[in-house]
Every structure is written in C-alpha cells, then in structure tokens.
Amino acid sequence: MELRDIEIFLTLADELHFGRTAERLHITPSRVSHVIKKQERRLGVRLFERTSRTVRLTPPGSRLRDELLPAHRRILQALDRTAAEGRAEAGELHAGYTTPWCAELLLRAAEELRGRHPGWSVRIHEVQFSDLHGPLHRGELQLQIAELPVLEPGVTAGPVLLRERRALMLPAGHPLAASESVCLEDLAEVPLLRLAGDHPQPLMDFHSPGHTPQGRPIPRGPSYVSWYEIPVLVAAGFGASIVAARAGEYHARPGVAFVPLRDGPTLDYGVLLPAAGPAPLVPAFVDLLRSAAR
The missing domain is CATH 3.40.190.10 (Periplasmic binding protein-like II)
Structure with a gap:
C-alpha cells in the first residue's frame, strides 16, 4: 500500500464522507472510491460500510486505522526531520x-x-x-x-x-482603581473578563478564576478573543482583567488603571x-x- 493510499484511507476514516475526503486531499471523489476498492480487494476484507447516506468503518477497518495512524505520523515526522537536516546550513525560524x-x-x-x-x-x-x-x-x-x-x-x-508580577487592569473610575494594591479576594468586587473558546479548565481557573481563594464568586464579564479587545472592554467599564504588571508600560490609555496584585502566583x-x-x-x-x- 503506497503512502498516498494510506493517507486517503486515514482521511476517509476521519471524515466518513467521500466528498469531504476528496476536497481535503484535493482529489476527486472517484479517486477516493477507486483507492478504497483497490485496498479492499488487496486485503480481502471490507474496510467501510457504504450506503447512499452513510459511510462507516467496519471492525477490520477500525483496527487498520488504529494501527496505521501512529505509524503514518512517525513516517511523516521522519520525513520532516530529514528534510529539515537538508536545510540545516541555512534557513528561517x-x-x-x-x-x-x-x-x-x-x-x-x-x-x-x-x-x-x-x-x-x-x-x-x-x-x-x-x-x-x-x-x-x-x-x-x-x-x-x-x-x-x-x-x-x-x-x-x-x-x-520571564516571571512577571501580576496586576489588575481596571476601569479608571472603579473604586479599586485608587488602591495602592489589590488582593485576590478583591476580585469578587468586579466582573472579570474571560477568554473566549474551549480551553482546559485549570488554564481558565489560573487566568480567569471563577472564585476567590475564600470561595466568593467572581462576577463574569464579557469574553474576548484577542488582547486588543481587553483595554477597550475595560475602559468601557465592562470588567477587569488579570495581566502582567508591566502591561501598564505598554498599554496605558485613558480610562484604564493598572493596580498591582499583592498575592497569588507570578505570571510566567x-x-x-x-x-x-x-x-x-x-x-x-x-x-x-x-x-x-x-
């Protein structure tokens, strides 16, 4: 079985759709069908159950996928490393x-x-x-x-x-903005902006905790997808964000205050x-x- 045929099989096993597989690999659906039929004839076993509406792996097809997938990844990594060695004299990181x-x-x-x-x-x-x-x-x-x-x-x-002290970026008019420093318990007094998307909970708890160390709930503010939204949302009074203290040197703007956090871990x-x-x-x-x- 050639490497390209293996790639077609693994892609169809992932997509379970001839059209999407063809689009992903930049080939025609008939090419996908021809390769799969050739593989089934060579192996003497059906790899997929196909109807007019669905495509499903057979038990032998599932086992073949599970055994081929890690081997395919190792082959691609070996090829990448070898090609990289050929570029080792000069290149761009x-x-x-x-x-x-x-x-x-x-x-x-x-x-x-x-x-x-x-x-x-x-x-x-x-x-x-x-x-x-x-x-x-x-x-x-x-x-x-x-x-x-x-x-x-x-x-x-x-x-x-880098191990950076943390600070709370606050609306300039918030009562905490006049403090010399704040603590993690103070987070219960202001909505905290949250990173949009699906991220591991321990990561979210570190950067945007839902409760203070003593268990007080921290109000949830709007979510953001890029850094540039944070100062805008904070200046507009929608909430606060935990940031590196040195962010105040780079992102100072009207309507925003940076107050050091005196407890909790550093931002590494x-x-x-x-x-x-x-x-x-x-x-x-x-x-x-x-x-x-x-």
Missing part, C-alpha cells in the same frame, strides 16, 4: 509571541542568532489568544513564547524565561515547542532566549 515584551526578547535573541549563524534568520509572528497553540500544531511556528501553564496535547513546555512566560521534537537550530535559539531573558 518562525517564532511566535503573545505580548510585546516577549516579542522584544525574540528580537534580541534573533539578532544574536544572525551573528552566530549568518545563513539563518528569525521571523516573528503575533499569536492570538483565540488560536493560542494552532500555529504550532499546523507547523507554522517552530517555537513560541507564551503564558504558562500549558495543558495542550502535542505541545511541550520548555524553560521559563516560557518556551513552547511541538512535542514531535525541535527543528534544526531551535535548541541553540532557546539557549539565546534564556541568555537574553537573564
């Missing part, structure tokens, strides 16, 4: 960031990398909260610096680069990498990031 101070760290390390490896360059990309790990999963980035903790399959956390930023393993020169670049952070 793509690195992502979620905050401007992380972008500055990437730029400092990128300048040092170019000095040590003249054939290499680094292109940096802003990563939106609404698709926090998508670029890593899709192979668009080789690494990124983002908020921890990370609870995402297929993504591993590297070294922590670390290197995120694909679980499949680092691309060429990424380990060296991570070392430069650690040096730049120090």
